[in-house]
């Protein structure tokens with residue numbers, strides 16, 4: 001045997017074998033759980049189950065693990081990725097088809113580390129990078145609720161349509177090392193308790209960043225806490241532009257007071273905006289159920305995040321000029337103005353200022369001031385969802401103009417809105433409307449990238 | 454909530470976000486103003502608020518407390534409104550009539566802003582829907598009013 005061959009047999013092969021074994025071990029290993037040693041604890045107390053139900057409102061599990069008309073937590077929501085569709089799973093306590101056989105440690109590993117009971121890695125459409133920050137107490141309460149407070153439903157999970165080899169889950173183990181925070185929330189001792197509670201809710205349980213933080217090419221959120229300027233700085237998701245939640249005067253919460261933020265999350269509306277797009281569901285299922293103290297903490301924390309004047313541009317100021325141009329003779333010469341008066345002005349006002357907290361203004365609205373016009377186009381095409389506050393449905397709702405207005409008319413009217421009353425944003429182009437019109441047809445098979453909400 | 458309707462102060466006991474149309478029809482039994490769509494799409498519910506045509510189905514009462522509201526019941530107390538109604542009669546505009554209280558309000562508001570509207574102005578301002586297709590008669594009546602040949606039937 002030549003020296004070379006010998007070397008191959010004695011060094012390279014064993015070394016590769018060790019490496020392969022090491023990799024295999026790593027990508028299939030069960031991450032640590034603080035509950036490994038916790039045995040069965042017997043019946044949880046009613047208080048713990050109730051506390052868990054509250055935590056489930058904070059974490060908004062129902063948003064993805066349910067479909068309209070289906071039983072709560074039975075999964076089935078389709079999430080389209082560029083590689084194929086995945087479906088949210090049954091997380092009711094059914095022993096075979098749900099998570100009834102999960103121990104507390106299994107549950108914890110799925111929730112905070114993204115690893116299922118059988119060891120497969122979850123796609124980060126499940127916001128475990130945010131849930132990683134949940135406290136042990138909240139995890140325990142959530143587990144008690146899912147085992148005892150949620151009825152078991154024997155419903156089969158739907159299979160993902162991602163083809164082999166893209167459907168292999170183990171590479172996600174490496175993604176997790178690089179991108180997923182793995183530690184519970186650690187309070188910042190330089191900040192007060194309310195701020196820290198807000199940070200825990202926004203960065204962790206509420207996983208606001210899943211929609212509001214821009215993602216990089218690997219689909220990871222560009223920032224996961226207040227130290228990053230990218231955190232909740234606004235992002236395009238599912239055909240909606242989730243605006244900045246930082247103190248950006250135009251595209252964020254710069255002009256909102258803490259009380260405005262509180263009222264928005266509690267009642268779904270304030271004088272600046274009314275929930276629409278995916279936020280309607282987040283409000284209907286989640287934020288309105290936060291305790292007042294928790295909502296105030298969220299508002300307090302968000303208002304501490306600095307804006308970025310460079311990204312945001314010159315702060316908006318109301319200009320009444322356009323209102324005069326809207327007289328019958330004047331508006332015939334301005335593209336979009338006639339459509340505005342005939343279709344939009346009766347609710348949003350000829351002055352663009354809306355009607356108090358009931359109908360949102362378009363003048364100075366974040367959706368009118370962000371470069372990305374997706375939200376404006378989407379809400380015009382498809383209208384807004386039903387906002388149900390404290391069990392009462394809203395009196396006023398944006399209707400769908402999909403059948404009434406052409407791509408060109410929508411482009412013109414939105415361009416008009418985005419350049420009136422002090423709004424100064426780029427025009428909306430017809431092809432953008434066309435694209436979103438096709439993408440948002442309910443039966444469309446075109447991918448809407450990473451449906452995470 | 455205090456509402457000034459047709460010059461009379463009314464008290465209505467409703468939530469601040471209640472549509473003005475509900476307050477008019479259900480609470481004050483002023484049923485001349487019609488309910489078509491409830492979504493600002495048709496104009497059957499048009500009333501005047503400080504002289505401007507608004508769609509009462511999408512106007513929260515909170516927004517118009519303190520303003521002066523005019524409905525079809527009192528349109529003939531206004532000189533221009535009286536002339537509009539007379540022209541409507543002369544041109545036999547209404548068919549089923551359901552949209553017409555709204556049309557009269559919209560026409561009154563237009564003529565107040567633009568006393569001599571062109572066809573294009575009429576197209577731009579008269580965007581209320583009419584299922585019976587009375588658009589041509591509406592246009593003729595407005596032109597008639599603008600030329601001054603309808604004097605309110607006096």
Ligand code: FES
Nearest residue numbers: 489490491496510
């Ligand atoms: S009922 Fe108000 S516009 Fe149709």
Ligand code: FES
Nearest residue numbers: 550552583584585
């Ligand atoms: S007259 Fe019948 S709807 Fe206009």
